[in-house]
Amino acid sequence: VIGPETGVLNAVCLEKMAKIVLLSHSSAENLTDDWVNTTALVPVSPCYPCHRLHQNHDFCPQDAVTGAAACAASIPVPALVAAVLGARQGMALQNEVAA
Numbered sequence: 001v002i003g004p005e006t007g008v009l010n011a012v013c014l015e016k017m018a019k020i021v022l023l024s025h026s027s028a029e030n031l032t033d034d035w036v037n038t039t040a041l042v043p044v045s046p047c048y049p050c051h052r053l054h055q056n057h058d059f060c061p062q063d064a065v066t067g068a069a070a071c072a073a074s075i076p077v078p079a080l081v082a083a084v085l086g087a088r089q090g091m092a093l094q095n096e097v098a099a
Contacts, residue, residue, distance in 0.1 A: 002084065004072065005031055013038070018087035020080070024071045025050050039083045043071035 001012055002020040009021055013035040021032055021040045027049040028040040042048070047061055048071040054060040063073035 002080075018090075020083045020087060022072065022075055022080070023049070024069055025052055025054070027051075039087065041075045041079055041083060043074045044076075045071040045074040047071060048074070 001009060001017060002022075003009055004022045004024055005026050009019060012019065013032070016037060019035065019038040021035075021038060023031070023040055023042055025048075028042065030051070032038050032040045045061070050060070050071075052059065054069070057069075061070035062068070063070045066073045
């Protein structure tokens with residue numbers, strides 16, 4: 001299962017299948033540390049982690065290219081690809097991976 005920090009990933013957090021979480025407002029310490037077979041990809045944005053849920057971009061920097069939250073857009077694609085390849089080989093990490 002691959003995705004942002006949503007209810008879907010929370011629902012399967014203790015299941016055995018590999019999970020890759022694209023963190024945004026939460027840190028691995030307060031979200032995925034106790035999850036099973038999980039790799040957390042950490043944004044490289046200066047506002048990360050803000051620990052805030054946003055309804056708009058009033059307090060959330062927006063990436064100029066994608067229009068997404070700056071933190072979400074700052075996770076490099078090669079980090080995601082590496083996490084997917086690792087999960088396919090059964091090597092998902094239990095802790096966060098710096099993007």
